[in-house]
Amino acid sequence: MLKILVADDDRDMCLLLQRFLSRNGFEVQTLHTGKKTIEWLQGNKPDLILCDFRLEDMNGDELLKKAKELHYEVPFIIITGYSDVKAAVDVMKHGAFDYITKPLFPDEILLTIKKALAEKNIQTPAPVRENTETAAPTPTALGSEYIHGNTAEFRNILKQIDLVAPTNYSVVIYGESGSGKEVIAREIHARSRRSAQPFVAIDCGAMSKELAGSEMFGHEKGSFTGALNQKTGSFELANGGTIFLDEIANLSYDIQVSLLRVVQERKMRRVGGVKDIDLDVRIIVASNEKLWDAAHKGKFREDLFHRFNEFSIAVPPLRDRKGDILLFARHFLEITNGELGKNVRGFSPEVEDIFLNYVWFGNLRELKNVVKRATLLTEGERVEVSSLPFEITHFEKLRFDQGSESKDAVDPLPPVMTEPKKEKEFKSLKTASLDAEYEMVLKALEEVDFNKSKAAKLLNIDRKTIYNILNQYKKIKQL
Known part of the structure; x- marks a missing residue:
């Protein structure tokens, strides 16, 4: 059986690719760091390497060079985002067969793999038949995070x-x-x-x-x-x-x-x-x-x-379908529980009321991100108001402070989310510093879809520091 090595620090992506490629007749080995990949290559030889351009400890170019030092001439395919396409092209100059841009599509992945193996005169295997009722999800299901509204x-x-x-x-x-x-x-x-x-x-x-x-x-x-x-x-x-x-x-x-x-x-x-x-x-x-x-x-x-x-x-827009808001919120909560390994059972009545009365400028995407952030911060069985972002909980006051004519009027862009100024009231330097760190951590988490390893890399800190900042912020807000 042909063996494919998948090197990607996104474990969910590795799992999806492993299931998809396995059903198409390949044996798949998944690794999450460049170091472990090089160690594995010293004792094993795959028929093809599928590698994310940005791993936690090295990029695809470095991994390709190290693989070549081990006398590997197997096809090497880079997975990259649009922002790294030029860099991926440079990797091709060093011997990579091709690159695939995110989001990934099963047909493109399979076609690129088949072309790479065909160049080496290697015949690809036939897909493995499975019971469709128990078949695992393919990368196509990666975007299937939404359900029908009622x-x-x-x-x-x-x-x-x-x-x-x-x-x-x-x-x-x-x-x-x-x-x-x-x-x-x-x-x-x-x-x-x-x-x-x-x-x-x-x-x-x-x-x-x-x-x-x-x-x-x-x-x-x-x-x-x-x-x-x-x-x-x-x-x-x-x-x-x-x-x-x-x-x-x-x-x-x-x-x-x-x-x-x-x-x-x-x-x-x-x-x-x-x-x-x-x-x-x-x-x-x-x-x-x-x-x-x-x-x-x-x-x-x-x-x-x-x-x-x-x-x-x-x-x-979601604000015109209020009957769908809680339906989608519970669905996103279920997904996030699975991603984080948590068991948050629902939302408090106060949170549900806030959700129903917020305008949701970003629609389902904004709702999903709010639920993911709140679930991350929740330690009990229900999401409470304290876990929601400031711009959601203080939305009506912010609109009033900005001179909004009507509570129901919808601005083309969200208002500037700054806390109302209070005269003669100051935060301690430590609290202000923690607030700034907390906002930076959240922005980094949102940028990488709440992958804490990637967020830590963006901020040049370790995962433990991210957990400490989130926990300290939570404790201070509860005082």
């Missing part, structure tokens, strides 16, 4: 999904950031005739202008500096299935021109290529601004808008 507004959306899913219509999904547009796109795909084919999601807002063409359409070897291997783009990966283009209005004009040809002719060319590739792909796009307004302002091609606008779905 409000009339969401039931209306489900009716629209049922109506359009069996067709091949392009769909435009409108909604504020964090309202669950990608979840709806996945639901359309799952209920369509293409459900057995790939679903590929692209965040257009996260792609740089220089890399957008390569990410969407792929590139040929040598087509630009750093293109050391042929790369399959997202449209080609989604062939036969569905591609989801989130925040479509952020695409540059040049990419919009290329995209128009794909939509009109159902053909594409890789960057630097001369051969047309036929496409059979359904396109779903999403935007937090009205595309017809963007078209009228000259920010978005009007002809491209009309190609996409065969059907549209508007997702109401």
Whole structure:
């Protein structure tokens, strides 16, 4: 059986990759630090190495060099975020076969692995058949953190999904950031005739202008500096299935021109290529601004808008679906309990009341982050008000202090969250310092999705210091 080594300090990601690759016939070894990986390689030889660019103790470039010192010439694939793509290209110059950008898609992972092994004339195994009722989740399920709402507004959306899913219509999904547009796109795909084919999601807002063409359409070897291997783009990966283009209005004009040809002719060319590739792909796009307004302002091609606008779905913000707030909050609590190994059973009545009366500018994404933060700070069986962030618990007072005309009015952006000034009242220097440390820790935790090891690395401290700061802050607030 072919053996793949996965080196990633995100243990959840390692588990998902191990399950996914195992079901596709591979033997998988997972390790979480560069040091342990090098030690393991001294006595073992995998057929392929899948490595996160940023490990706790070294980056992918260092690990590749050390592996080569052990006379390893196995295919080496880098996992990276968009911000590290240039660095990943540099690693390819040192001998890596290819890189895969986050978020990870099963089809892209498998295709890249197969291409890397094929270059070494190694035949890939057949997938392992499993009972679908007991099958473990694949990396596709990594984003499946949302459930269906029970409000009339969401039931209306489900009716629209049922109506359009069996067709091949392009769909435009409108909604504020964090309202669950990608979840709806996945639901359309799952209920369509293409459900057995790939679903590929692209965040257009996260792609740089220089890399957008390569990410969407792929590139040929040598087509630009750093293109050391042929790369399959997202449209080609989604062939036969569905591609989801989130925040479509952020695409540059040049990419919009290329995209128009794909939509009109159902053909594409890789960057630097001369051969047309036929496409059979359904396109779903999403935007937090009205595309017809963007078209009228000259920010978005009007002809491209009309190609996409065969059907549209508007997702109401969470503040207009109050009946769904506690449903999602309990769901996120259940997920966070599993991630943190805790057993917080619910929310106090005061917390539920705050949740129901808050505006949720960031919608489901903001609610999820608030629940994760509160669960982290909770030591008892229920989340109490003391575990909620200041901007949530003092929201109404902050709005009043800023001269808001109405409690129900919604500003386009959240108010500046600063504590009201109190005359002739000072914090002790120690308390002020702890407050600043606490805020820095929370920001770091949110940046890395509450992975304490990565947060500690960002702050250049150890995990124990993070626990100490959180515990000290909790004790002071309870005094």
